[in-house]
Amino acid sequence: MPGVHAILSASAAHRWLNCNQSALFEKQYEEQGSEYAAEGTFAHEVAEIKLGRALSDAGYWKERPSRRLNKNNEFWSVALEDYIDGYVAEVMEYIASLKEPLVMLEQRLDFSKYVPGGFGTGDVVIVSDGALDVIDLKYGKGVPVSAERNPQLMLYGLGALETYDCLYDIETVRLHIKQPRLDDASSYQISAAELIDWAENEVAPKAELAMKGEGSFEAGEWCRFCKARKDCRARAKANLELTKYEFAPGPQLTDDEIGDILGKASELKRWVEDIEAFALEQAEKNGKKWPGWKLVEGRSNRRYSDEDKIAEILLGENYREEDIFNKKLKGIGDMERLLGKKKFCELLAEQITKPQGKPTLVPENDKRPELGSIASAEKDFKEDK
Ligand code: SF4
Structure with a gap:
């Protein structure tokens, strides 16, 4: 069934499992490739190369991958490499904790047994001691994504199970999401039997409805990334x-x-x-006209057209440099990008303080500890050390 995989993608599974009709309904909207997606693709390439080298250096792989890092890519930066180095270190540490791990990178995971045309790519797939691990790198810096019953990861887990269960007799599937730019990671473990039960009794029937454009239109937090939102x-x-x-x-x-x-x-x-x-x-x-509304020029603030020219004029009029310039250091984010994360920590870690954030109301299931709670005091104590 050509093109079918694009209709029920794993990344949109949370959506079509909840709002079955969204899968076909979304198709009428234009596909917008974003810069973020292109940056993510490059970050995955870098991760694959670096992990391949680390795996061969540590003796897990016999051959060292010959692919080279493309530092001419428009998305290459010291900061990107730093984030990926951190991710690679975490993954390698995890691999070292497993018994006789068999590690595969960028594996095609086919879950079409349950979802017509369904497949995805597992960034890291590990088989060890009756267990299967799927690690997903998310390079975006939007929102933290939890691995807990995450349908995309569960579908990847199913795909991996389809390939490796017959060879290795897998009992447990562990799913991990790593988000190095948010300094966030989460894991979720499920038995192979429960995962298959979910696939047979929930995924497959809903995928069938979604493919036919049947089932329900159901709004919820999954609308956030829907093209029809x-x-x-x-x-x-x-x-x-x-x-x-x-x-x-x-x-x-x-x-x-x-x-x-x-x-x-x-x-x-x-x-x-x-x-x-x-x-x-x-x-x-x-040029769309909305009834009762018109397009006008928004309010704006004055600004200099040419700062060098302004300085030249004022210095020529004998105004003092210290009176006309405000010298300011670059912001922390820009400085971190300039120095790279490692150098930044090495030179400046002790000079950085983090003021207490403004109190914010969030839902009870937010990961941050409640202000005034023991967990919050523990967090403050750790940050002060
Ligand atoms: S916006 Fe929400 S309710 Fe509408 S199709 Fe998309 S997921 Fe369904």
């Missing part, structure tokens, strides 16, 4: 439903009501922002 009626309906709040009697909101509204607000906000961005883009690019 800007003008999907089901999402709009679900968000407007959120605003039809059933208030308890009395002049003041109750604590439960405020807690509930906070939970709904973030999805509502995101939806409104998506609509605003879509409407603006259409008006700007395609």
Whole structure:
């Protein structure tokens, strides 16, 4: 079935498993290749080369890969190499903890037994002692992604199981996500039997519905990366439903009501922002007129057109350098990029302080410890050391 794999991709599995109709519905929207995706592809290439070398240096691989790092690539930077070096070190440390590991990189993982045309690529696949590990590198610096029951990783696990179970009798599948730019990593373990049960009883039936354009339109946090998110009626309906709040009697909101509204607000906000961005883009690019709205020039601040020229004029008028210049060091991010992560830590670690973040309300399942809790005190103690 040519092209089928693109319809039910592993990366969109969270979406089509929850909103079955999204798979076909999304197809009418333009595919937008992004710079971030291209940067991610390059980071994966670098990771594969570096891991291959590390595996051969450590004796896990007989042959050292001959592929060379392309430092002329537009995305190459010292910082990128530093992040990947950190990732490689973590993966190698993990491999060293396993018994007689068999390590494969960039493996095609075919899970088409459950999802028509379904396959993906496992960045690192390890077989050892009745267990299978799949490690997924996510180079983006958007949001931390948890490996806990992550459908994309579970599908990769299924693909790996399909290939290696008959040879190695796998009982346990461990799934890992590494996000070096967010300094985040998470792992999830599931038995092979449970994974297959999920595939047979949940994935396969929903994949069948999704392929036929049947099943439900269901809005939720998975709408975030859906191509239809800007003008999907089901999402709009679900968000407007959120605003039809059933208030308890009395002049003041109750604590439960405020807690509930906070939970709904973030999805509502995101939806409104998506609509605003879509409407603006259409008006700007395609001259679209929205009833009751017009495109105007936004407010802007004055700025110098040529700073050197300004300095020349003022110095020529005998204004003093110290009066007209504000000398400022580059920001931490720029400096880290300039020096590279290692050098930055070596030279400046002791000069960097991290002020306490502004208190923020987040849902209870957020990983950060609650302010004033023992876990929060422990975190402060570790950071102070
Ligand atoms: S925006 Fe949400 S509800 Fe609409 S198709 Fe996409 S995932 Fe489904």
